Amino acid sequence: MRARVSTASVSRVLNGSGAVTEPTRQRVLRAAQYLRYTPHEAARSLITRRTRTIGVLLPDIHGEYFSELIRGIDRAARLRGLHLLVSSSHGDAGEAALALRAMNGRVDGVLVMSPYLNAKSLDAALPSTLPAVLLNTPEQAGRAPAFVIDDFGGAKAMVEHLRALGYQRIAHIAGPEGNYESAERLRGFQAALGRTLSGRALVLAGNFTEESGYQAGQQLAAAAPRPDAVFAANDMMAIGCLLALREAGVRVPEDIALTGFDDIPIARYITPPLTTVRAQTTELGRQSLEELAHAIEDRESARPDRHTLSTQLVIRESCGQAQRRAR
Amino acid sequence: MRARVSTASVSRVLNGSGAVTEPTRQRVLRAAQYLRYTPHEAARSLITRRTRTIGVLLPDIHGEYFSELIRGIDRAARLRGLHLLVSSSHGDAGEAALALRAMNGRVDGVLVMSPYLNAKSLDAALPSTLPAVLLNTPEQAGRAPAFVIDDFGGAKAMVEHLRALGYQRIAHIAGPEGNYESAERLRGFQAALGRTLSGRALVLAGNFTEESGYQAGQQLAAAAPRPDAVFAANDMMAIGCLLALREAGVRVPEDIALTGFDDIPIARYITPPLTTVRAQTTELGRQSLEELAHAIEDRESARPDRHTLSTQLVIRESCGQAQRRAR
DNA sequence: TTTTCGCTGGTAAACGCTTACATTCGAACC
DNA sequence: GGTTCGAATGTAAGCGTTTACCAGCGAAAA
Structure with a gap:
């Protein structure tokens, strides 16, 4: 059209398909550049059925x-x-x-x-x-x-690690209800505790936000007997929990161990650095x-x-x- | 087509334009649901010229x-x-x-x-x-x-704040060269120091990564005389710098003040919490x-x-x- | 020189919509 | 009851590409 060629040839040049001689190719290319021509993707995908x-x-x-x-x-x-x-x-x-x-x-x-x-x-x-x-x-x-x-496996491994370290009363800060990952992590927690313990295990509600972790931390600090370890369903809640514990004068990990899940970047930088599960x-x-x-x-x-x-x-x-x- | 109507009517119903009687509308709607019909956006935007x-x-x-x-x-x-x-x-x-x-x-x-x-x-x-x-x-x-x-203004305010606190030898960890924001923050740093000081000011190279901040921190720890304050061009470099300083036994803020730029979430959680510029x-x-x-x-x-x-x-x-x- | 063949390049249909315009049909008016 | 009018619906063009198919043309073969 612009370079004395048909739309078909233009298409062939631009897509590198079909047969075109070098001179035509050059003409089209030059014209395309000159006119700042760019194919319209919507039209293209309409016919190619590929976007x-x-x-x-x-x-x-x-x-x-x-x-x-x-x-x-x-x-x-x-x-x-x-x-x-x-x-x-x-x-x-x-x-x-x-x-x-x-x-x-x-x-x-x-x-x-x-x-x-x-x-x-x-x-x-x-x-x-x-x-x-x-x-x-x-x-x-x-x-x-x-x-x-593998939320289940990760949570289970984490809690087993805590048990291996000798912690006796391990609490869990759960994620939001109805959430698949929350449920799996909770299931992993319970599986690691085994049948006998899990019935008595402390599970606090949360919703993956720092704020909910903070609230759970306040409850934990006040709990009697206080758990000696906490496994939060994600790192942000663990961090919120840490802040609450710190405010309450409960030391981590001396007074209570704290772990999370996800290994978000912050986990490395807080004090103490957070033990967690890397997804x-x-x-x-x-x-x-x-x-x-x-x-x-x-x-x-x-x-x-x-x-x-x-x-x-x-x-x-x-x-x-x-x-x-x-x- | 499917509900004994033309494509035009279907379009009219689905776009809420034009005039259609209620019975037709219902017929189309029902048919559309039954057939799980969804308009093809590429075709639509081809003609409407809106995506x-x-x-x-x-x-x-x-x-x-x-x-x-x-x-x-x-x-x-x-x-x-x-x-x-x-x-x-x-x-x-x-x-x-x-x-x-x-x-x-x-x-x-x-x-x-x-x-x-x-x-x-x-x-x-x-x-x-x-x-x-x-x-x-x-x-x-x-x-x-x-x-x-306002990179310039933010950096300037930060450095002025450091000066107001009485710091004398303020260093800067710069961002990558050729980057607009780096340049503006550096300019703000220099402006705050004023003509006389800025010539002697220590500016370390960096590229916005934690790693480059870490390296700058090592240099700072070894510098003699050591600056009494550092303004890093972003938070990640400030954090890297903090780690290097900590390793070298240089305390923040007692031995050296440290500030960043951006106010990323981590800034709040590290120890000590980072003074920074919120963008x-x-x-x-x-x-x-x-x-x-x-x-x-x-x-x-x-x-x-x-x-x-x-x-x-x-x-x-x-x-x-x-x-x-x-x- | 004529025929055949292969390659280049053009023509036009098709993709699935929207919408201007044409058509139909019923109601209202005279 | 016939005419007019307006609303509801249908028809078809067109959006900008790709590509199947066809025409044209020059070179090779006869």
Whole structure:
């Protein structure tokens, strides 16, 4: 059109397909540059039925946990030349479903992290032809593969470690109810205590926020008999708890051991450094994106497998291992 | 088509435009639900020339700074029903330009944060019809409004505060060269010291990472005479510096005062809590998105203004104010 | 020189919507 | 009851690409 050629030739040049002679190629390229021409992606994806974009559905972008997750996803996406359409803050299933619909025709597949959403409502919300990968999802949703952190195993290992150090009365600050990860970590806590103990175990309510950890810490400081160790369902609550204990004059780890879950960056820097469970969050993002990319390229290959990412105990000072060993 | 109606009526029902009788409306709605029909967004935006999506170009998603920024953007976008297409890790201008082109036809406008990119190359990369808002950008780029943090003012206030506390030899750990924010913070540092002092002021090289702060801290610990205060260009470097000082047996704030910039969450939790400059990062994200949304709705209204967001001194313990006052 | 063949480059259909315009149909008016 | 009018619905064009298919053209073969 602009360089005395048809739209077809332009398309062929820009996509490197078809056969064009060098002179034509140059003419088109020059003209494109001159006119600052950029193909309209919406039109392109309308006909190619490919958007080279991945939808990412998150419950919230708040906090370091999600920043790590997105980072893993973003890196992997960038490596594959994929774009990311993010959507967050989906409190309930309805909102998530709405966001999912709005992505139709905009994305080639979706990455869904929805700890409150069960398999059924998810299946209902997902256009059945859209490749999807689930993150930290409760149940196995029929058709989509899932990637989950081994919350149960990590929590169990943490509490077993505390028991091995000789702590007798171990309390737990739980995450929000109805949340899959909360439930798994609680289950791990109980499993480590065993049948006899877990009935008497102290479990405090929390909702993953620092504030709720702080409140739990106040209760713990006042409790009689006071537990000698606490396992919080995530690091932010452990930190809130630490602050409350400090205010109450209860020393960590001398008077009470304290541990968390996630290994967010702050955990290393507080005093005392927090013993915690490292979840491979970045890796979770990376692997799930890779799986989704595969599923998109070859729909047949998609198996609704459930991949569990292992966790790792990160022993720092808040669990009092050094003191215990010294004795 | 499915409910004995034409595509036009379906469109009218789904968009709430045009006139349709209630019975028809119900028929369409029922059929749509039954067939799980969702309009194809790419096709829709091809004709409406609206995507209801904002492109976000960031240098990197790493760290809490960006997580805060995205959060502000995301919230504002969600309030307006806009989607976010994020793209990160653009080291140089070429990569950024490439990412920008790939967004053509996918977004209604872009939010660009590119501390290394100057106005000229940006203007060249942006399709001139695409509304854009710049974040923390060096120069005023011709047509786009810009939102910047008052790095100069914040740094100046911080260093003036240190001087007011009586510190005599104040060092600076600088950010990466060629970075706009680094340069502004350094300029603020120098301005606060005044003409006479700034020539002799100790400025250490850094690149915003904890590691570079650590190295600067080692140098500071060994320096003779040792400065009595340090202002790091961001919090992560201040933290790295703190660790190095601690290892070297130099106490903060007794032996040396330490301050940072950004007020990332960690700053509150380390020991001693870090005195720093709070940048309204979330607000920066929110305001810039609002401005962009306005520019999209009404292109005429877009003025290439430069908005500067004020900063706030956050006095904690690492600057030794308490000790100084006590004397 | 004529025929055939291979490659380049053009024409037009199709992607799934929105919307201007045409058509239909019922009601109201004369 | 026929005409007019307006509201409801249908028809079809067009958004900017890609690509199947076809035409044209020059070189090689006969």
